[in-house]
């Protein structure tokens with residue numbers, strides 16, 4: 255049987271969606287279908303065609319198409335959901351909950367009908383609650399419904415650590431757990447540079463400053479952009495997760511997963527370290543936490559619960 259390229263659907267052709275589509279193609283992870291609402295059919299087709307016309311210059315073999323018709327997304331291996339509104343300065347991610355819950359629900363009904371075997375990655379904010387909405391609407395097993403927050407939050411954290419020490423980002427390792435809000439939990443104790451714990455390299459007050467900056471990293475970009483939120487690092491994070499699944503890389507990475515007892519939480523979607531591979535979330539790791547770390551995670555879990563309560567009405 256002829257081997258075919260993977261098919262990856264990106265729903266939402268705005269800043270994050272379009273950037274993700276281009277980055278997916280640049281890594282030749284598969285053919286990409288970019289979907290937006292019917293009113294934006296032509297701009298969506300236009301963005302896709304423009305990207306497609308860059309492929310000879312870049313030496314990329316991947317098709318990129320734009321549509322508002324889910325028939326064209328049929329049997330995608332991975333579906334990435336970026337549809338929804340983004341926040342502006344002065345707003346929190348949670349302010350987006352009602353609008354985006356409706357959008358994510360309707361998108362997921364289409365995804366369920368056209369790509370019932372897909373691994374679905376959710377970006378739309380507030381992303382922990384939106385992953386819950388997607389899980390309910392899709393009815394897929396929990397290993398196939400995956401939220402993106404921790405790859406991005408950890409990338410910001412590692413960027414700041416590398417800057418602080420003036421070392422390669424490649425040698426920085428860390429984990430950010432919890433909800434994708436200002437209560438997220440960068441795990442200092444599990445962070446190292448080239449295997450050396452960061453507590454041995456960076457003074458405590460500077461580590462505190464890095465942790466604080468990481469927690470509000472999304473807001474820092476929102477305030478600078480003035481009319482939208484981050485999209486380059488979020489897109490890169492989505493691409494890393496997609497690659498982990500499509501290439502069965504079994505990356506150990508934070509993902510938003512449905513917790514059923516892990517860390518003592520039940521029926522909660524939140525960022526935890528996991529193995530991400532060919533079967534989606536293949537295993538969630540339960541790290542040993544100190545009392546302070548667990549208290550911080552509990553606080554973050556409470557924040558996520560309060561947003562999920564809004565969704566549940």
Ligand SMILES: NC(=O)C1=CN([C@@H]2O[C@H](COP(=O)(O)OP(=O)(O)OC[C@H]3O[C@@H](n4cnc5c(N)ncnc54)[C@H](O)[C@@H]3O)[C@@H](O)[C@H]2O)C=CC1
Nearest residue numbers: 266267268269270290291337338339340377378379381488
């Ligand atoms: N989880 C995370 O780490 C991050 C989450 N986000 C979130 O991702 C979402 C998208 O952000 P941007 O791309 O910057 O926004 P954007 O406004 O540039 O793009 C959103 C796109 O979604 C489309 N859309 C709306 N309803 C739709 C529907 N029913 N079907 C298909 N498309 C639909 C819009 O027409 C628009 O093109 C926001 O909610 C934002 O807060 C953004 C960055 C990081």
Ligand SMILES: O=C([O-])CC(=O)C(=O)O
Nearest residue numbers: 341347379472473483484
């Ligand atoms: O801050 C926002 O609204 C977008 C986002 O989630 C991030 O960049 O972390």
